[in-house]
Amino acid sequence: MTMAEMTEANGSEEQLPGNAGLGVTKMPGPKQTANGGSAVAVAGQHIELGQTIGDFRCENPYIVAENVNVHYGDNHAIKNVTLEISKQEVIALIGPSGCGKSTFLRCLNRMNDTIESARITGKITLGGQDIYGKDLDPVALRARVGMVFQKPNPFPKSIYDNVAYGPRIHGLATDRAELDDIVHTSLERAGLLKEVKDRLEEPGTGLSGGQQQRLCIARTIAVNPEVILMDEPCSALDPIATARIEDLMDELSQDYAIVIVTHSMQQAARVSKRVAYFHLGLLVEVDETDRIFTNPQHKLTEDYITGRIG
Amino acid sequence: MQSTTLILILAAMSVVAFYAGRRRSVALVGGPRQGSVLHSLPGYYGYFTAIWLLLPALGVLLLWLFLEPTVIVALVVRGLPETYQSLSAGELNLFVNNVQNLAAGDAISGESDAVLSDAAARFLAYTATSRRLLATLALGLGGLGGTIAWRRIRPDLRARNRVEQIILLGLIAASSIAIFTTIGIVLSVLFEAIRFFQKVPVTEFLFGLNWSPQTAIRADQVGSSGSFGAVPLFTGTLLITGIAMFVAVPVGLMTAIFLAEYSSQRIRDVAKPLLEVLAGIPTVVYGFFAALTVAPWVRRAGESFGFDVASESALAAGLVMGIMIIPLVSSLADDAINAVPVAMRDGALGLGSTRSETMTRVILPAALPGIVGGILLAVSRAIGETMIVVMAAGLAANLTANPFAAVTTVTVQIVTLLVGDQEFDSAKTLAAFALGLMLFVVTLCLNVVGLHVVRKYREQYD
Numbered sequence: 001m002t003m004a005e006m007t008e009a010n011g012s013e014e015q016l017p018g019n020a021g022l023g024v025t026k027m028p029g030p031k032q033t034a035n036g037g038s039a040v041a042v043a044g045q046h047i048e049l050g051q052t053i054g055d056f057r058c059e060n061p062y063i064v065a066e067n068v069n070v071h072y073g074d075n076h077a078i079k080n081v082t083l084e085i086s087k088q089e090v091i092a093l094i095g096p097s098g099c100g101k102s103t104f105l106r107c108l109n110r111m112n113d114t115i116e117s118a119r120i121t122g123k124i125t126l127g128g129q130d131i132y133g134k135d136l137d138p139v140a141l142r143a144r145v146g147m148v149f150q151k152p153n154p155f156p157k158s159i160y161d162n163v164a165y166g167p168r169i170h171g172l173a174t175d176r177a178e179l180d181d182i183v184h185t186s187l188e189r190a191g192l193l194k195e196v197k198d199r200l201e202e203p204g205t206g207l208s209g210g211q212q213q214r215l216c217i218a219r220t221i222a223v224n225p226e227v228i229l230m231d232e233p234c235s236a237l238d239p240i241a242t243a244r245i246e247d248l249m250d251e252l253s254q255d256y257a258i259v260i261v262t263h264s265m266q267q268a269a270r271v272s273k274r275v276a277y278f279h280l281g282l283l284v285e286v287d288e289t290d291r292i293f294t295n296p297q298h299k300l301t302e303d304y305i306t307g308r309i310g
Numbered sequence: 311m312q313s314t315t316l317i318l319i320l321a322a323m324s325v326v327a328f329y330a331g332r333r334r335s336v337a338l339v340g341g342p343r344q345g346s347v348l349h350s351l352p353g354y355y356g357y358f359t360a361i362w363l364l365l366p367a368l369g370v371l372l373l374w375l376f377l378e379p380t381v382i383v384a385l386v387v388r389g390l391p392e393t394y395q396s397l398s399a400g401e402l403n404l405f406v407n408n409v410q411n412l413a414a415g416d417a418i419s420g421e422s423d424a425v426l427s428d429a430a431a432r433f434l435a436y437t438a439t440s441r442r443l444l445a446t447l448a449l450g451l452g453g454l455g456g457t458i459a460w461r462r463i464r465p466d467l468r469a470r471n472r473v474e475q476i477i478l479l480g481l482i483a484a485s486s487i488a489i490f491t492t493i494g495i496v497l498s499v500l501f502e503a504i505r506f507f508q509k510v511p512v513t514e515f516l517f518g519l520n521w522s523p524q525t526a527i528r529a530d531q532v533g534s535s536g537s538f539g540a541v542p543l544f545t546g547t548l549l550i551t552g553i554a555m556f557v558a559v560p561v562g563l564m565t566a567i568f569l570a571e572y573s574s575q576r577i578r579d580v581a582k583p584l585l586e587v588l589a590g591i592p593t594v595v596y597g598f599f600a601a602l603t604v605a606p607w608v609r610r611a612g613e614s615f616g617f618d619v620a621s622e623s624a625l626a627a628g629l630v631m632g633i634m635i636i637p638l639v640s641s642l643a644d645d646a647i648n649a650v651p652v653a654m655r656d657g658a659l660g661l662g663s664t665r666s667e668t669m670t671r672v673i674l675p676a677a678l679p680g681i682v683g684g685i686l687l688a689v690s691r692a693i694g695e696t697m698i699v700v701m702a703a704g705l706a707a708n709l710t711a712n713p714f715a716a717v718t719t720v721t722v723q724i725v726t727l728l729v730g731d732q733e734f735d736s737a738k739t740l741a742a743f744a745l746g747l748m749l750f751v752v753t754l755c756l757n758v759v760g761l762h763v764v765r766k767y768r769e770q771y772d
Contacts, residue, residue: 109660111656111659111660114655114656114659116574116575139662139663139664140662141662142659142660142661142662142663143661143662144662146660146661147656147660149653149656149657149660151653153651153653153654153656153657154657155654155657155658155672155676156654156675156676157675165658165661165671165672166661166662169661169662169663169667169671170662216657219657219661220660220661223661223662
């Protein structure tokens with residue numbers, strides 16, 4: 001954390017000379033942050049860091065994260081983040097490496113539980129249900145919140161078994177015909193059926209990178225989730241495969257809430273309706289994609305999207 | 311001059327050569343500041359010089375020490391009177407032995423006479439001359455080699471490449487030692503086994519059901535001519551190995567699953583070193599643990615259930631051997647499980663699998679080839695294990711599958727065959743080599759299969 005603090009202090013000094021508030025690590029209280037959105041400032045004016053600006057609230061919120069903090073051991077990775085996500089949107093999380101966007105994503109399906117040193121505070125609800133509540137089973141949650149990873153990770157099984165894995169463990173199909181049906185529909189929706197329908201018994205690891213990633217998407221939608229989390233799903237793919245995945249995201253967004261972490265500003269601009277900018281564990285700015293890219297309110301956001309922060 | 315003194319002098323000379331070579335290389339380019347003109351770092355010119363001093367000197371030294379005894383003995387024998395020249399090879403050998411002993415000041419067999427003491431004196435004289443010659447030659451050649459190398463130093467001499475080439479040769483030589491030793495062992499076992507098969511037919515050895523290697527030492531002795539059917543030994547080995555694997559595989563596998571997947575870091579930090587301690591216990595300790603603690607316990611437990619248990623039962627030896635193998639199985643399985651990419655685990659968990667579903671449906675199938683390879687290596691370890699079975703399993707070659715009976719194994723029989731006072735060309739002794747060969751072939755096959763499976767497993771991802 002000391003390193004991050006130093007970077008924060010140095011970086012801030014450089015970018016916003018004379019702003020005393022920036023070097024301070026003390027977080028404002030939850031109330032303040034929640035109200036931070038109303039204090040939208042005019043571009044160019046200095047804004048207290050730690051107060052998210054822009055519309056971090058939305059209409060018909062489905063996922064609501066309130067004052068979420070994540071610690072990895074001594075490292076404070078997510079600082080007091082409040083964000084609402086509605087069911088009919090694609091929201092992109094952007095920000096420099098190590099800013100906590102992947103960590104935040106992994107909070108939404110409790111994948112951080114698998115990391116021993118992780119400690120999460122705050123409240124996240126999914127359709128009104130507290131996902132860190134005592135009566136909620138993280139295993140059941142992960143079936144509702146699917147996840148696609150940075151590197152395609154098909155199981156070393158056949159293409160069919162990869163897609164059928166989820167329905168099998170959750171008992172979604174009662175007989176073979178029903179399972180076949182789920183597998184075909186999922187592959188179809190992932191845009192992969194045409195390419196693989198004659199070789200469903202071949203290993204999934206034998207596909208190309210882009211096909212593997214679409215197989216992983218098919219595998220995810222086969223369990224009929226409500227939300228799909230994507231952690232840099234195209235960073236290991238070539239531009240053509242990337243374009244196919246982006247088209248797919250567009251189609252899937254009709255039925256699923258999609259939260260995507262990406263390092264590509266172009267991708268965020270192409271696929272998302274809203275963009276959230278993270279910086280050193282803080283949610284700095286959230287807004288409509290067009291506004292973020294044409295008229296960012298915060299100096300840090302502007303610096304990032306214009307390429308001044310890597 | 312003693313060879314140790316000679317070697318010390320050579321070492322000192324090589325140190326001098328190193329500094330001389332280094333200094334010359336620096337001096338040639340006009341001081342340390344011009345070092346970049348040299349092809350290699352100055353130290354390499356030093357090594358270059360030292361190596362060319364040592365190589366010829368050590369070469370001649372080794373060759374000399376190898377040939378010296380033969381040459382000197384031949385010279386001594388040639389100087390003997392006519393009567394001695396016509397002695398048989400065995401008697402001449404004895405005489406030469408006496409000469410050497412007398413020269414060294416040791417006790418000799420029989421009386422010392424004029425011829426013997428004369429020969430011993432000449433032996434000493436030849437040895438002294440030989441050593442003087444050797445010292446002169448080695449130091450001379452070394453000095454010459456070093457000087458030539460030193461004079462050849464130029465700024466554009468590729469000293470680093472030359473030195474590395476010689477180091478490479480050294481590495482190759484070192485790595486071939488193990489290979490040639492293995493080949494040598496295999497060949498020697500093979501030739502002795504062939505001699506055995508000249509006395510006993512291969513078919514009897516491989517398919518005979520009776521093992522009783524008692525051969526008569528003298529022609530008039532009462533005793534069987536021995537029977538060498540190895541089947542009871544191999545079934546005994548299989549029985550004990552089977553019992554051992556029955557213990558080691560489930561326990562080791564579950565240990566590995568727990569440590570790799572379920573335990574916290576703290577438990578892992580304690581449990582792993584403890585398992586390594588278990589792996590480090592000498593097998594002889596396991597052996598008396600098996601013979602003195604487990605075997606009586608098995609016997610009592612069996613009797614309380616109404617079974618007739620031999621005091622040296624296959625079960626006791628197998629159980630202890632299984633415990634010995636647990637760390638091997640668990641550490642190999644642990645490696646295989648940890649080699650499954652975290653992405654697989656995340657992918658399964660992200661789909662809503664429980665930990666056990668992730669384990670049984672994704673991680674274990676992916677790690678299975680590695681685990682199987684590990685188990686095969688463990689089996690070959692169990693088959694070749696000697697000390698536990700020598701102490702805890704019996705000597706009776708019973709052809710049985712009853713774990714409560716006493717059985718014997720291939721390794722136990724090899725030990726008993728070779729510790730007896732038999733002549734070395736009797737069928738009984740040679741049988742040990744045939745058994746060793748069979749054992750070697752079996753474990754080699756298992757190792758090859760095991761390693762092949764493990765290697766195939768590595769190609770599964772990426």
